[in-house]
Amino acid sequence: MDRLSLAFASAALLVSIVTTVVGYKQLSLSRRVRREQLEPYVIVDISPRAPESQMLCLSVENLGPTVARNVRLQIEPPLRSTLDSQREEILRRVVGRTIPSMPPGRKIIYNMDLGHKYFAADPPLPLVYRATVNADGPFGAVETMTYDMDLDVWPETAIHSETVVGQLKEIAKKLRKG
Incomplete structure (x- = not known):
């Protein structure tokens, strides 16, 4: 027993x-x-500024419920642009700086390029950028996020074509030249 x-x-x-x-x-x-x-969720994206807009923009947004602190970005290869010679330098500074704080819902947008010019560039500009995002949340460092931003999804959309306003400006320019 x-x-x-x-x-x-x-x-x-x-x-x-x-x-x-x-x-x-x-x-x-x-x-x-x-x-x-309870952690912040900061994403980086390259997309049109608004529906049917020609402007491609780099955006940084906190989709999480708490403040993101010390937001640090890395984008490889470095962002490119067909706009004025200073645009790429501005984009490098933007990516290289630390954003001290981003409240929930905060979205920061930077102009990058015009879609129809970007996709027609010769030689071609990069279509895939790898983004890495580091930030601190209420409990310390947030898990690093790394992902690809593939611009190859945009050429078949309206962003690839010239807007009506742009076409009218070109016609006016030709008429002035006579």
Whole structure:
């Protein structure tokens, strides 16, 4: 009878240990999920400024529920532009600086290029940029995000074609030249 009692006690102890370990893992996972829900979520994108706009813009946005601090970006290869000679330098400075804080919902937009000029550039400009975002949240460093921004999705859209306003400006310019 003593062996049977010892076996039951051992089994009960084993079940208790397994239950404790599983409970601890569930609690740890629950804490992690809760922490991630409270973290800032900063994304970088290259897209048209507005629907049917010709302006391609670099945007940085905090989609999370808390303030993002010390937001740092890396984009490879360096952003390119067909606009004035200073545009690429401006974009390099933008990407190279630390953004001290971004409240939830904050979106910062920088003009990058005109779609029809960017996609017609000779030699061609990069169509894929790799973005890396680092930031701090209420619990310290947020997990680093790295992803590709593929501009090859835009050429078949309206951004690739000249706008009516742009076409009218070109016609007016030709008429003035006579």
